[in-house]
Amino acid sequence: MSANVNEAIATISRKQGARAPLDGEPLTIRARRDVSDSVVEIEFVNPDGFSLSAWKPGAHLELTLPNGLVRQYSLCSDPDEIGSYRVAVLKDPRSRGGSAFIHDEVREGDVLMVSGPRNNFEFVEAPDYHFVAAGIGITPMIPMIEHAERTGATWKLSYLGRSRASMAYSDSLASRYPNKVDIRPDDEFGFPNLPALLGEPRDNVKIYACGPEGVLKALEGIVSDVWPADTLRLERFAPNDAEALTKNRTSFTVKLTLSGLEFEVPEGRNIVEVAEEAGASVIYSCMEGTCGTCETRIVCGEADHRDSILTDDEKNANEMMMICVSRAKSARLELEL
Structure with missing residues (x-):
């Protein structure tokens, strides 16, 4: 689609008060406030006063910072209020420069400069939910909780953290939903007993979890053994298996069906890098398989999925892949790019 057509669509959308997802557009910070001893909430508005793009629980924004870094943060505001966006950012002591900035x-x-919203943590309708948030993993849960409450679903939240002072939104959640929210800081309760928190396996429930990798891996181990398939849905901050990104990196051929380009991806390179060098226009961000920006449709061939986004069913379907980290099991891949 040409730039002129894109601009025409954007102009019509603005006049109608709606917006297409942002693609590196400027938003103004209207408010900033501390929501814990290590988390700051940032509220964005359109500087022209127009409404922002609609979104659903689980979506995130991508921020391009003045220092050149690009970071993704979950939306924690109300999807029905598109006059502004809110995200909350943990000041990570191991920050690579984004949260500290x-x-x-x-x-x-x-x-x-902001892109999105994009959603790799889709919230599906269910009669019963168990939300498990650890630390800053509470942020995508807040819109999910509000949606579950509005629709009359049964739900509960297990919120884990270092201390109450470190746990963003803990007071407001506990006061608003006193019988559904269980706040469990480590300095009061010790390390959480995850099997006890989850309770007995049951049907028709979705467990949504977000937080540090140790908690997510433990939940995967617990749920995969005894709970019904597709019960657990996760959002990760880091690759699920960082070592897997560098293993078995044999070469393969890629054809891009929209541009007609064809090239070999050698064992030491990834599809994104080689496609760009071949002249393809590729959209990507994290290069770790965690943000979903580079998701691409598979036309032919079998992918070697190494991302931390797609579910097992989605990987087995072999319809989409994250080309920043995933490779090929077949000698040749054809991609819609």
């Missing part, structure tokens, strides 16, 4: 440098009135 936001905490130390970003202020009200600043303008950041």
Whole structure:
């Protein structure tokens, strides 16, 4: 689609008060506030006063920071209120520069380039939910909880963290939903007994979990053994298996069906890098298989999935792949790019 057509669509959308997803557009920080001893909430608005794009629980924004870093943060505001977006950012002591910059440098009135919303943590309708949030993993859960409450679904939240002071939104959640929210800081309860928190396996429930990798791996182990298939849905901050990204990196051939380009991906390279060098226009971000920006349709061939987004069923369907980390099991792949 041409730039002129894109601009025409964007102009019509603005006049109608709706927006297509943002693609690196400037948003103004209207408010900034501390929501725990290590988490800051940032509220974005359109500087022209127009409404923002609609979104659903589980979506995230991609921020391009003035220092050149690109980071993804879950939306924690109300999807029905598209006059602004809110995200919450943990100041990670192991920060690679993103969260530290936001905490130390970003202020009200600043303008950041924003893309999205995008959603790799789709919230599906179910009669019963168990939300398990650890630390900053609470952020995508808040819109999910509000949706479950509005629709009359049964739900409960197990919220884990270091201390109450570190747990963003814990007071407001506990006061608003006193019989459904279980706040369990480690300094009061010790390390969580996850099997006890989940209870007995049952049908017709979805467990949504987000947080540090150790908690997510433990949940996967517990649920996969005894719970019904497709009960657990996760959002990760880091690759599920970082070592797997560098194993068995044999070469393979890729054909891009939309551009007609064809090239070999050698064992030391990834599809994104080689496709760009061949002249393809590729959209990507994290290069770790965690953000979903580079998701691409498979036309022919079998993918070697190494991302941390697709479910097992989605990987077995072999319809889409994340080309920043995933490779090929077949000698040749054809991709819709």
